[in-house]
Amino acid sequence: MKIPFTKMHGCGNDYIYINCFEHTIDDPSTLSQQISDRHFGIGGDGIVLICPSDEADAKMRMFNIDGSEGKMCGNAIRCVAKYVYDNNIVAKEVLKIETLSGIKTIKLFMENGKMTTAKVDMGKAILEPALIPVQSKEENPLINFPLQVGDISYHITTVSMGNPHCVVFVEDPMLVDLPLIGPKFEHHSFFPESVNTEFIVVKDRNTLHMRVWERGSGETLACGTGACAAVVAAVLNGYCDKDSNITVKLLGGDLVIRYTDEGVFMTGPAVSVFDGEILV
Numbered sequence: 001m002k003i004p005f006t007k008m009h010g011c012g013n014d015y016i017y018i019n020c021f022e023h024t025i026d027d028p029s030t031l032s033q034q035i036s037d038r039h040f041g042i043g044g045d046g047i048v049l050i051c052p053s054d055e056a057d058a059k060m061r062m063f064n065i066d067g068s069e070g071k072m073c074g075n076a077i078r079c080v081a082k083y084v085y086d087n088n089i090v091a092k093e094v095l096k097i098e099t100l101s102g103i104k105t106i107k108l109f110m111e112n113g114k115m116t117t118a119k120v121d122m123g124k125a126i127l128e129p130a131l132i133p134v135q136s137k138e139e140n141p142l143i144n145f146p147l148q149v150g151d152i153s154y155h156i157t158t159v160s161m162g163n164p165h166c167v168v169f170v171e172d173p174m175l176v177d178l179p180l181i182g183p184k185f186e187h188h189s190f191f192p193e194s195v196n197t198e199f200i201v202v203k204d205r206n207t208l209h210m211r212v213w214e215r216g217s218g219e220t221l222a223c224g225t226g227a228c229a230a231v232v233a234a235v236l237n238g239y240c241d242k243d244s245n246i247t248v249k250l251l252g253g254d255l256v257i258r259y260t261d262e263g264v265f266m267t268g269p270a271v272s273v274f275d276g277e278i279l280v
């Protein structure tokens, strides 16, 4: 059997998108592990299923390279919006997409009838220590909290954007040995659900530089929920301001994030790269 797919990316965070309005995928976890491989598969940071929804215009399900399901993906949701709009599945310029962390509203921006950029209402950042184990709940574990990882004591700020993030401010993210350090954070006993880790340097009050190690996928060129978590953490630590546009510069491009009392808003690109067919 052949199943069509579209390779898309947002700031280089690339996934293999499958239209589940037309096709059913029985075992997306195994499929993600097989086809995400950059040597033996199509190559990507995982797969994304674009499905019908009873409550919204479409539903997104995303799977990391290791087959685990992510509750939310900031870069993928812009691509899902582009896919359903460009393929005439949803003819709306403001649309709603269901995810495992709730329904998100997305405003589309067009060039020549195609969507190029989207602004996503990512919802409120969750600052309760939902991701933090019991022993640290009485303290304020969220902001600038010391955590021993391997031989080093890092200061971390934890933020959930529907999925768990650990933000670490460093002098230069490019000097972080991510393949060595990333897995130590990801599998640290402090994070019962594992964690996505962002290494950030504050360039000025409106600019952050970031590298990310994603749980389930390793280093990616960008992480939308991670960029939101980084901005929330930067505001909580006094480096940036609420209600202002903050550019997060990632290896694969820029995202503009605004942290307000109403929620966190993310603006960024969505790009279609090529179509193909998977033989299953």
Ligand SMILES: N[C@@H](CCC[C@H](N)C(=O)O)C(=O)O
Binding pocket: 013, 064, 069, 070, 071, 072, 073, 074, 075, 076, 163, 164, 196, 214, 215, 216, 217, 220, 222, 223, 224, 225, 226
């Ligand atoms: N790249 C994503 C996040 C993908 C999910 C993450 N690895 C998880 O398991 O929580 C983004 O752009 O937000």
